Amino acid sequence: MKKVLVLGIGNRLMRDDGIGVYIAETLLKENESGEIQYLVGETDIDFCLRVMEGVDRLIIVDAVKSDREVGDVSCHPIEEIGFFQLGISIHDLHLFSIIPVMYPLLHVTVIGIDVECVDFGLGLGQVLELQFPRIVHDVRSMVCSLLDE
Template identity: 35%
Template sequence: MKTLVLGIGNTLLTDEGIGIHVLQALEPELANWSDVTLLDGGTLSFTLAGPIEEADALIVVDAANIKSKPGDWTLLEGEEMDAFLMSNRKASVHEVGLTDLRAIAILAGHWPEKRAMLAIQPQTIDWGEHPTPAVATAISPACTAIRDLIRTWHHVA
């Protein structure tokens, strides 16, 4: 099963770049996992439609307003992810783009059945190359949740 882990964000805007920071933390371990691709999606573009359509499973990591404390995170799977994207269009700078990419994949006939979004509550979105301390604490547990989800999907112990 081809799994795409897509980190979203702008690493020049503090907590906005958390998706990329999580991806970078995952890279040393997951880079060697067969059938797992880590992709820096930056601030999104329609060029990501192809990799999403080619994946059997998709995990998106992004800063999003989950109406919680900075650094809190949640893992939204399947239709729960879709509902979040469709009902919270303004919860993150990128979710309009994710909604568009979802629509493209559905029209092309391939929105991965196995899909999830790991959303992390930002504290600050302002100039800066590092996440705030509160949001940086989410990196390790987010990585663990992603590894566990991939293992579950791949039925690997």
């Protein structure tokens, strides 16, 4: 059986940027099957990279900003995300830049939730807060669809 990890990342101290964390926490509480491992990585790159060891399929849930509506859920291969310019120090790197280097054979998909309010503060902005149950449902359905591929 393949080992599948759904990893919620983001910064819960930056309002909507924490959406991936909140979704992973919710799905972890609801997880009955045990077929999928749900974890919260937040902004801890070292932790995130360690838990990927031995994983066959990685699905990252994170906040994105695009031309879509706030609350839209979209799915992208990690190669499409655009964080692949290597900087000159570790502070210039993003998790998405390091994964292909450390785990070149790992199948990685990013489920992105379009956000509005990325600023200092706790909790989601009003738009995402109102849509949260639907967003969790959409992410859960997307994870199931990805596993059927």
